Amino acid sequence: MSTADRVLQEPWHELSRQREGATFGIWVFLASEALFFGSLLLVYAIDRISYPQAFITAGRDTDIWYGTINTAVLMTSSLTMAVAAQAAEADMRRLAIWCLAATGALAMIFLVLKGFEYAEDLRKNLWPGAHFALKAPGAQLFFALYWTLTGIHAVHLTIGLGLIGRLIAMGAWRRIQLRENPQVEVTALYWHLVDVIWIILYPLIYLMGRS
Amino acid sequence: MSSKVYEIWRRNVLVWFALLILLTLTFGIAHLPLGVGNLVAGLVIATIKAGLVVMIFMGLRSADTLIKLAAAAGIFWLIFMFALTLSDVLARLADK
Numbered sequence: 001m002s003t004a005d006r007v008l009q010e011p012w013h014e015l016s017r018q019r020e021g022a023t024f025g026i027w028v029f030l031a032s033e034a035l036f037f038g039s040l041l042l043v044y045a046i047d048r049i050s051y052p053q054a055f056i057t058a059g060r061d062t063d064i065w066y067g068t069i070n071t072a073v074l075m076t077s078s079l080t081m082a083v084a085a086q087a088a089e090a091d092m093r094r095l096a097i098w099c100l101a102a103t104g105a106l107a108m109i110f111l112v113l114k115g116f117e118y119a120e121d122l123r124k125n126l127w128p129g130a131h132f133a134l135k136a137p138g139a140q141l142f143f144a145l146y147w148t149l150t151g152i153h154a155v156h157l158t159i160g161l162g163l164i165g166r167l168i169a170m171g172a173w174r175r176i177q178l179r180e181n182p183q184v185e186v187t188a189l190y191w192h193l194v195d196v197i198w199i200i201l202y203p204l205i206y207l208m209g210r211s
Numbered sequence: 212m213s214s215k216v217y218e219i220w221r222r223n224v225l226v227w228f229a230l231l232i233l234l235t236l237t238f239g240i241a242h243l244p245l246g247v248g249n250l251v252a253g254l255v256i257a258t259i260k261a262g263l264v265v266m267i268f269m270g271l272r273s274a275d276t277l278i279k280l281a282a283a284a285g286i287f288w289l290i291f292m293f294a295l296t297l298s299d300v301l302a303r304l305a306d307k
Contacts, residue, residue: 020275027278031285038289045293046300068238072231075260079227082268086219095216192269196261203253207241211249 006177015180022182023189030193033156037197040152044145044204051138058134058142059208061126066117067206070110071198077106078195081164085188088178093171096178100168103191107161114154149201156194163187226267233260 012018048055084099125133127147128140167187170176178184237256241249266272271282 020277023274024277024281027281031281031288034285035288035292038292042293042296045297049300049304064238068234071234075227075230075234075264078230078264078268079223082223082226083219086223087216090215090219092216092219095219189269192264196264199260199264200257203237203241203250203257207237207249207253210241211244 007181019180019182019185022186026186026189030189033193033197037149037152037200040145040149041200041204044149047138047141047145051136051141054136054138055142056209057136058139059205060210061124061134062146062206062208063117063120064206064210066113066120067202070113070117071202073106073110073113074195074198077103077110078192080106081188081191085184088181088184091179093178096184097168097171100164100171104161104164104168107157107164110157111154111161114150146205149205153194153197153201156197160187160191160194163190223268226263229263230260233263 008015008018012021080099080102084096084103087095087099121127125131126143128144132140132143164187167184171178176183233256237253240252243249245252265282271279
């Protein structure tokens with residue numbers, strides 16, 4: 001069977017068209033994701049304009065080490081994902097699968113660290129509500145946004161982890177061919193966006209009030 | 212084959228190094244007393260990092276015009292959303 005027969009799906013007649021369609025589709029989806037996170041960042045901007053000092057003092061109660069290490073972990077996972085996608089294109093199947101596995105492992109490290117961080121936040125009573133630790137007005141708004149933004153990001157990351165696991169499983173058992181397969185590129189682009197969102201969140205959440 | 216592997220790693224690791232250097236830089240700058248400059252520096256460096264990932268890892272730099280348009284549309288509507296909403300919010304604050 002040729003590449004086209006193995007990778008081509010309905011309703012496409014040509015592989016090149018299928019790839020263009022998949023890439024265009026995921027970019028439109030990613031643009032809508034940017035608007036989704038953008039609207040939350042807009043809420044952040046407005047709350048911060050209303051309570052500038054509270055956001056700086058509340059930001060100091062996040063754990064900068066978890067945040068910074070997790071940023072490095074995600075950026076490294078973007079590296080392994082980029083190598084995986086390019087290796088798949090160059091028909092280096094082993095390298096592609098190993099790099100996908102490394103990306104998945106880094107994603108799990110991120111989630112485990114985030115879990116420890118959440119546990120610490122809960123110990124410090126940083127969940128908004130009656131027993132919230134900080135007294136400054138506006139501090140609860142910061143932490144409401146902290147939980148929402150990082151929580152939704154973690155959901156996206158978990159979905160990405162599922163997509164990566166699927167590619168590894170299907171690729172390793174040779175049920176699908178990775179070369180020229182639009183699914184590899186779509187997964188990689190989605191993964192990089194999860195990284196981009198975290199890169200934007202990092203200074204807004206973790207670098208406040210450190211000076 | 213192995214020189215091809217080397218080539219793939221080399222070009223991507225360079226971007227990764229740049230990202231790590233920028234992360235160290237933004238971490239360091241955050242500890243300097245710059246007032247609002249801290250926020251500006253954090254956002255500028257985050258934008259450069261995001262730009263590196265989007266342009267090189269996601270390949271937007273060498274993508275088709277159609278793809279560039281789709282990405283630009285996302286940025287375009289983001290700018291509209293921020294500009295229109297903030298013009299209202301800031302005007303109300305100034306009016307107080």
